[in-house]
Amino acid sequence: VGALDTSKLLWIYERMVTIRQFEDRFRQLVETGRPLGSGHLYIGQEAVAVGVCAALEPNDWITSTHRGHGHCIAKGVDPRQMMAELYGKVTGTNRGKGGSMHITDYSKGMLGVNPIVGGGMPHAVGAGLTSKLKKTGQVVAAFFGDGAANIGTFHESINLAAIWKLPVVFACENNHYAQSTPVEYSTAGNNIAGRAASYGIPGIAIDGQDVFAVYEATSQAVRRARAGEGPSLIECETYRYYGHFIGDNPSRYRLADEESHYHDRDPIQLFRRRVIEEGSLNQAQLDEVDARVAALIEEAVEFAESSPLPEPSELYTHVYGE
Amino acid sequence: VGALDTSKLLWIYERMVTIRQFEDRFRQLVETGRPLGSGHLYIGQEAVAVGVCAALEPNDWITSTHRGHGHCIAKGVDPRQMMAELYGKVTGTNRGKGGSMHITDYSKGMLGVNPIVGGGMPHAVGAGLTSKLKKTGQVVAAFFGDGAANIGTFHESINLAAIWKLPVVFACENNHYAQSTPVEYSTAGNNIAGRAASYGIPGIAIDGQDVFAVYEATSQAVRRARAGEGPSLIECETYRYYGHFIGDNPSRYRLADEESHYHDRDPIQLFRRRVIEEGSLNQAQLDEVDARVAALIEEAVEFAESSPLPEPSELYTHVYGE
């Protein structure tokens, strides 16, 4: 907690809680028969997105995965526009044309949820090139899953960023599963962080449930990136509380022990306990955030419900420019 | 040399010399205006192909690269049929339909020269799967270049072979260049062998000009593979004497020092010196091989020149079965 002031701590808490409440609400809506699509819930992993984004500046960039709601909220995307996107409304971030798997807010440096596994990693390299060439000082954080560590773009992207010394932070969210496939089956070698050695860059495995650990590791990687020393790889050990998508029952392929272990290490509860114990924030401050966020999420749902659908002509627009 | 008997030593020498003479002859034919295509010469790297294949059984498999003449000859493909293939004749290994970049002899376990960089590596994984599933005990050696170490299939193939403990030997020919790009530019990290650690498999960097070193390292990897312990990665430091293809002038991007260093470490001369010094073979035995190979290559050219072209109908055959 040390270096973080109250407003930063509240910022962190608010973003984590926003992710949690946003998705909980979305899940309920889907499960109670609201006519929405499915989605890949981020719940349980909040400390990763928020810890990473806490170490970034607003004009820094992130790339994301299929499980991207958390990344969006952490980077400052408006939950109202996000909810409207999930409803397929024209007021959504992407005018309803992208949905859960493509939420983007360029103005926030959020370069797109990207459901092709590994598909966003090269974009981070490209954004890093832009930053380097234009000397803007911007850093790019590339989120990816444990499953993505076995696809070619992982290898190619990290190698490219390393040889070009680009300001990219590769943030692996190792939630132990790719769909129902356990990471220890799919992934040879000791751990994903260790693969950094192949590219001569720092690699570190950390507790992804501890937002402070994530923030700390990312801050160090960001310093390195901004100093022109190149990319880093951070493997965050974490867990998704729900299935691969809404509707998937994870108890078919996960062990109850493991699930309860991570529920005991809930990132939001860990944060609350720690800041209260250390006296940096009090219960009332935290509860006030919870309430504020709850109101915001309510507003987001209302906004989404009451927003108009895209006009039929939208089918044909934005294929090309002009 | 130790364990190798005279016939094996002669076998090794003959195959290295066959590669050298075959390609020297092909190069001369092209350079003196014979109407042939170009090709990627293997000359200088003979110890790798022959050292690897010396450690394999005839029914083991290899996959190859665009620079594949050496791999073919080392695995026992008939130079006459190879030369006919280069001439586009129907008596060629591939009936003239593949050419230099696709020479294949399935009956020799040579699964194809493959000019898509990294394209052959997954095939080695697949052949390894066949071997494992059918319990044939066959091993697969996958040749690839230093440049190929940066493409996604390198990563995916080694990871797959590692998690499935397949009998594959990944043999990297690090000749320091991919086209004109030096390996130290394109390849982050210390060396390619070191990337083996990412997959928890043995990785070793050896002198690729020393056929005994290559044979030794491969033999060890093959033992491991046949024992069901999985793949290995061997990085062979080597050099191509000519340009990337016939017509490319390498002195535009290589240093004279470096070139002469490797000419001093010519794999065939090293072999000759060593076996003569150690008294395992004598000058006459070696010269006899040279002469025999020279006759074979002459025969190959005559065979190719006098062979018929494919019939026009061949354009349409072998697209599909039946």
Next chain:
Amino acid sequence: MATRKLNVRQAITEALFQEMRRDPNVIVMGEDVAGGAGRAHLGIIDPWGGPFRSTKGLIIEFGPERVIDTPISEMGFVGAAVGAAMTGLRPVVDLSFIDLLGCCLDQVMNQAAKMRYMMGGQVKVPMVLRAGYGTTTIPGQKRGGGAAAQHSQTMYSMLAHVPGLKCVAPSNPYDAKGLLISAIRDDDPVIFFEHKFLNSLSGDVPEESYTVPIGKAEVVRPGKDLTLVGIGRMTHVCLEAANLLASEGLEAEVIDLKTVSPIDEETILNSVKKTHRLVVVDEDNPVCSVARDVAARVADKGFDYLDAPVKTVNAPHTPVPFSATLEDLYVPQPPQVIEAVHAMLGIGARA
């Protein structure tokens, strides 16, 4: 033997069971084709059974050596299937979504498809690549959105273009089973397109093993006034349109193309010879599509039969939008087919 109702997914599962029993060289590979790999000792076995559950149960009977979960390494495992096929196995690869062709095209187009030819006939590559395609839109049914631009494509046109590949796209459970069995027994690489909307479509399927020939289209409704050619889900759209046209007094002949490579020209030309009019309905994007390919063949070889412009109905030249309200407009439906028929016949839009 008996015939039961199965849906397309179940028909596919049955074909896989029967072929794996018949031929020990048949293996199944893909992400989560069983699921939870390596955890059998913890009692976890087969929790997924494939992205659409069509490989469920295989691992129980055939074990993890023949039902192989893969990491997310499309180029790697599709390429491994190519290598395995070259060396004696018959892999059936589950690519989940055809959109993921983006991650393995080299192995499909440059390797699998061309191997036999490049090697002068020395090798064959008997593999099947199964992939879900299309959207699940049901026009008018209220829902937020679909699977959007990267998980809803059709894409058979791109692969039909590639020499050396065969491509099939069954429209019903009977054909799904028979074509999959044919594909597995075929010595060439076959891309097996499974329409996501049709997976739950039910129909009569014999219990025993049987084949449906690759490369043969079928007249699924006879008619004399015009020919409608459909592919996959579009066959059903054509049949619905034919019903509506019948009420206008137009008897449409409907052909289910079934195989998009090679295309059965003969069946189509024979029909157009009789009807003199053709509309091809295709869920893929229009440019260089199977629909336009069929139209061009008929405009060449069947020109003298034609009494009217050849019409094609495709999805628009746009990515697939998420919002249901847009996705519903994206996929061709009976009204668009009827509109094309009217335009072809010079019938003005009805008031």
Next chain:
Amino acid sequence: MATRKLNVRQAITEALFQEMRRDPNVIVMGEDVAGGAGRAHLGIIDPWGGPFRSTKGLIIEFGPERVIDTPISEMGFVGAAVGAAMTGLRPVVDLSFIDLLGCCLDQVMNQAAKMRYMMGGQVKVPMVLRAGYGTTTIPGQKRGGGAAAQHSQTMYSMLAHVPGLKCVAPSNPYDAKGLLISAIRDDDPVIFFEHKFLNSLSGDVPEESYTVPIGKAEVVRPGKDLTLVGIGRMTHVCLEAANLLASEGLEAEVIDLKTVSPIDEETILNSVKKTHRLVVVDEDNPVCSVARDVAARVADKGFDYLDAPVKTVNAPHTPVPFSATLEDLYVPQPPQVIEAVHAMLGIGARA
């Protein structure tokens, strides 16, 4: 300003120089686009200048930050170009051979092409992907063989199919320069097809910068009896065929398509309206090809103009063979065009 003779390769180089001078956001990336990267301190700079030498000299003027050698990582560097384009640069990527699309299709088809749409117009992806295509066959010239199945493909049909991409295939140095400048200034991803055979073709090119519009075809030879549509090298084949046809008393109008996505229907329809006959000549494989696409459009929108079957001439549905004797047969040449014209007109083969 003056006009000189340049070949296609030189025209491309000039376009790159001029655009890089004009706009500091334009960068060039690809394998060995300069070559020997990282060795400037050893006096090694620009030893390759690209696989076809068309980026030669750029690094001298623009330095290694804007002329970027890449490792062999097609998915990675094409994807990096997408990310760079999204964030403000204008990358011109050299893919060497279009066949290597196999290794980067996802970034081209799923990412670059669809980004603007999926994101509801928030971003643009102004990038150019340059790629060599085609064979260099010169029928009758004795030589062993060509570049075979994986280094000779045409493939624009597959990419013309993809919404969100534009695809151009110039047939001469003037258009190469003008279309490349247009492509670089375009805010959408443009695939720039460079025919390997045409690289050394020479023609008049103005010194100054100019654009040739994307999406416009051109009548390069007027005629009244039939229309020949060519693409890239095939435009020259059409012109040769037109000369031969003239000696039979047939005046062929020849159209150079220039852009294969979007296709200029209007120019083609206007021509067919006049000539009533159409042959489309395309070096790509036939199924779902640009040739058949054009034929289908005319069989629909130009049906009433047509007096004869619409003919298409393509490479066969086979991979590209190595042996020169076969490769010569693979690529369409004037005799096949004339054969198609005769077949169209019902003229029997001459004895």
